[in-house]
Amino acid sequence: MRNEFLQFFVKPCGRFFQNFPKVSLTTFFMIICMAAQAQKTVKGRVVDDQGKPLPGVGVLLKGTSTSTSTSPAGTFTIAVPSNSSILVFSYIGFTSKESTVGSQADINVILLPSAAELEQVVVVGYGTQRREAVTGSVANISGDKVREVPAPNIAQAIQGRIAGVNISQTSTKPGATMQILIRGQRSLSASNDPLVVLDGIPFPGSVGDINPNDIKSIDILKDASATAIYGSRGANGVILLTTNRGQLGAPAKVSYNSYTGLQTLFAKYPMMNAEEFIGLRKAAGLFTTNGVDESNDVDTDWQDLFYNKSAVVTSHDVGVSGGSATGSYSFGGGYYKNQSLIPTQQYTRYSMKASLDQQIGKLLRIGFTTNNNYNLSEGNQVGVYGILSNSPIANPYNADGSLKRTIRMPQDESWINTNQSTKDLHDQWLNETRGFATYNSLYGEVSIPWIPGLKYRTNLGLDFIQSNNGNYTGVGIGSATATTVSTAGVSNSQTYHWTLENLLTYDRTFSEKHNINVVALYSAEQNKFNSSSMSARDIPSDAFQFYNLGQANGEITIGNGDYRLSGLMSYMGRVMYSYDNRYLISATIRSDASSRLAPGKKWNTYPAVSVGWNIMNEPFMKEITAIDKLKIRIGYGQTSNQAVNPYQTLGLLNTRPYNFGDSYAIGYYVSQLPSPDLGWEYSQTWNYGLDFSLLKNRINGTFEYYVTNTKDILLGVALPATSGVGSYTANIGQTQNKGWELSVSGNIFTDKGGWSWDVGFNLSANRNKLVALASGQTRDEG
Numbered sequence: 001m002r003n004e005f006l007q008f009f010v011k012p013c014g015r016f017f018q019n020f021p022k023v024s025l026t027t028f029f030m031i032i033c034m035a036a037q038a039q040k041t042v043k044g045r046v047v048d049d050q051g052k053p054l055p056g057v058g059v060l061l062k063g064t065s066t067s068t069s070t071s072p073a074g075t076f077t078i079a080v081p082s083n084s085s086i087l088v089f090s091y092i093g094f095t096s097k098e099s100t101v102g103s104q105a106d107i108n109v110i111l112l113p114s115a116a117e118l119e120q121v122v123v124v125g126y127g128t129q130r131r132e133a134v135t136g137s138v139a140n141i142s143g144d145k146v147r148e149v150p151a152p153n154i155a156q157a158i159q160g161r162i163a164g165v166n167i168s169q170t171s172t173k174p175g176a177t178m179q180i181l182i183r184g185q186r187s188l189s190a191s192n193d194p195l196v197v198l199d200g201i202p203f204p205g206s207v208g209d210i211n212p213n214d215i216k217s218i219d220i221l222k223d224a225s226a227t228a229i230y231g232s233r234g235a236n237g238v239i240l241l242t243t244n245r246g247q248l249g250a251p252a253k254v255s256y257n258s259y260t261g262l263q264t265l266f267a268k269y270p271m272m273n274a275e276e277f278i279g280l281r282k283a284a285g286l287f288t289t290n291g292v293d294e295s296n297d298v299d300t301d302w303q304d305l306f307y308n309k310s311a312v313v314t315s316h317d318v319g320v321s322g323g324s325a326t327g328s329y330s331f332g333g334g335y336y337k338n339q340s341l342i343p344t345q346q347y348t349r350y351s352m353k354a355s356l357d358q359q360i361g362k363l364l365r366i367g368f369t370t371n372n373n374y375n376l377s378e379g380n381q382v383g384v385y386g387i388l389s390n391s392p393i394a395n396p397y398n399a400d401g402s403l404k405r406t407i408r409m410p411q412d413e414s415w416i417n418t419n420q421s422t423k424d425l426h427d428q429w430l431n432e433t434r435g436f437a438t439y440n441s442l443y444g445e446v447s448i449p450w451i452p453g454l455k456y457r458t459n460l461g462l463d464f465i466q467s468n469n470g471n472y473t474g475v476g477i478g479s480a481t482a483t484t485v486s487t488a489g490v491s492n493s494q495t496y497h498w499t500l501e502n503l504l505t506y507d508r509t510f511s512e513k514h515n516i517n518v519v520a521l522y523s524a525e526q527n528k529f530n531s532s533s534m535s536a537r538d539i540p541s542d543a544f545q546f547y548n549l550g551q552a553n554g555e556i557t558i559g560n561g562d563y564r565l566s567g568l569m570s571y572m573g574r575v576m577y578s579y580d581n582r583y584l585i586s587a588t589i590r591s592d593a594s595s596r597l598a599p600g601k602k603w604n605t606y607p608a609v610s611v612g613w614n615i616m617n618e619p620f621m622k623e624i625t626a627i628d629k630l631k632i633r634i635g636y637g638q639t640s641n642q643a644v645n646p647y648q649t650l651g652l653l654n655t656r657p658y659n660f661g662d663s664y665a666i667g668y669y670v671s672q673l674p675s676p677d678l679g680w681e682y683s684q685t686w687n688y689g690l691d692f693s694l695l696k697n698r699i700n701g702t703f704e705y706y707v708t709n710t711k712d713i714l715l716g717v718a719l720p721a722t723s724g725v726g727s728y729t730a731n732i733g734q735t736q737n738k739g740w741e742l743s744v745s746g747n748i749f750t751d752k753g754g755w756s757w758d759v760g761f762n763l764s765a766n767r768n769k770l771v772a773l774a775s776g777q778t779r780d781e782g
Helices: 002-018 020-038 115-119 224-233 274-284 302-306 384-388 419-424
Strands: 040-047 058-061 067-069 075-080 086-090 097-100 106-110 121-123 128-130 138-142 165-169 178-182 195-198 215-221 238-243 253-263 311-323 327-339 346-360 364-378 406-408 413-415 429-447 454-473 487-510 514-537 556-558 562-579 583-594 603-614 627-641 652-660 663-672 681-694 699-711 714-718 727-731 734-750 756-772
Touching (some): 067 075, 097 106, 121 138, 121 215, 195 224, 215 224, 224 238, 224 562, 224 627, 224 681, 302 384, 302 419, 603 681
Parallel strands (some): 040 106, 195 238
Antiparallel strands (some): 040 075, 058 067, 058 086, 121 128, 138 215, 215 238, 253 311, 311 327, 327 346, 346 364, 364 429, 406 413, 429 454, 454 487, 487 514, 514 556, 514 562, 562 583, 583 603, 627 681, 652 663, 681 699, 699 734, 714 727, 734 756
């Protein structure tokens, strides 16, 4: 029995141990196969919000030490244990992102710049730079800062917030164009307005056409080393406007922004009261006898009688933006209405913006942007000067309490403008301007696959601006004579503008210390402007206003039409190099040819160079902890101004009617002499800057000193009356413009809840000097 048991047990065991190597080998491979089935290889690509690959992005398997990094093309490969694994993507300057693997074999990830990183990037024209690498004079303000102020336009939103940028109103009417001066005036007769660039395309319109809520950032180039990249249009500085766009991979986001407010008169003009006015007359010994409507016991405040007590301002903006893995979109619309403190005047603007960007494959990217607006400016043609000129001892009321039509003073009779009378005449006394503008840009960008960092981009800008004005003044309005005939007029203008740019850009970093950025540009643009006008007298009825001038009973006058066609062609190259983020240099050269100037003088070339030294990045400064950043900048550049009307090089003829015997004839005469030697007005600028940051970046500041010498100023040269022409345009005179700027900002505190308290100030001084005029004169004596 025992032997049978042993035989039963030992034989199977013998067979088992005899086959053990085979069994163990089979089991080992089964375990390996099971492990292989549990592991999963995931591939993918990491790009930024513009679709550009990000090299060196850390890819970590969450909860483990398993990690890898992306290649120069932004690609990665990593093994994960299961579909529930989570990958963490992190990169300096970008917000980290987590992604669950799931059933995906390929994962494409879009990383967005962090808020702190966005604040350190500035637009410098045909590219961007980290603020730390900028060598020119560039000021920046974010769109969020712009929207902190409920302003009707961008100019008012940045007023007083950037050193060296002075902004003033050109009219009391709502919606009026603002005048922007960057570092004072350079030219005596030509425009001193800066060039405005919208989303990379030179902008022919007014900044009032752009909705402030559409702005992502505003960058202002102030010195010639920064503006020389725009050549002949950069002499007065450059304002770069970047509008909001959608972000790749972002979910759809709907936004709505609205405000309503009241405007009140901040301060009246300091005019004399009755007592002071009477005393002035006595002291002067003039008008000792009052006018018919004047009395020494009357004290009239004409400003109180005229201005509205308050004016309503309303703004509404709605937008939607988002994106997919390969594209992004942004759409928005706005409504703005600003009533005036001057009765019947108001401004209304409707705006619409859209942008689309699409990545096609790995190499091609295309997109477009459109900004459109329709605006209406309404109101009478009353001027505040007439209100201020009225005598304070004149009584505006009749004996029955009704308002007088005019008041008679010792020297003249004056029409009365009061708040109520102006409103009552709103259909008989009006000036209305309707404007429409559309600004459009398209681009295509190709990455050259066999040369990393090299890209070709073409930009096309297509713009159209139209303005239609009509005015009507009824019988006797604005005149001391009640029977003065009515007048009306219309005027229309159209502007067509196109720009074509071809760019090659190369951006690479070698050995982690040598960064080089190269831009080459060819561009061409054309601007066409035409206008017409017509006026008439003695309109048969107020109902016609300015809509049917052909029915006028009086004279109908056709105004001189205006037609201008001009073009500009340019070549540009720029190289920016930095070593270890310590030593920085930027060099630019640009050549422009303008059709406005004389043959043989159409071309001009503008060089510019600037250097910078980040002192705090030096090893010997590491022990100084109170200073975070310290950079010295020096720049030199040339720019020019071709701001003269087309055809100034040619002689012009005009017509004049005259009597020839017993008939009526038209004669021709010389109205403008030719200027065959008309050339460029150009400026040379030296700029010295110091940027600093203290106490863990709680205090930041910039100090700059600049000197600009402008030569060959475009100016009219007076001629004797016997020549038959009053003047001609020539390159004469010189000016010097120098000054300094100081900007300091600080953070008082920032709590964990996101609340912060920031303060800042800026100071600037500017001196304009007339160095020489025609024939060496140094004084402008008329």
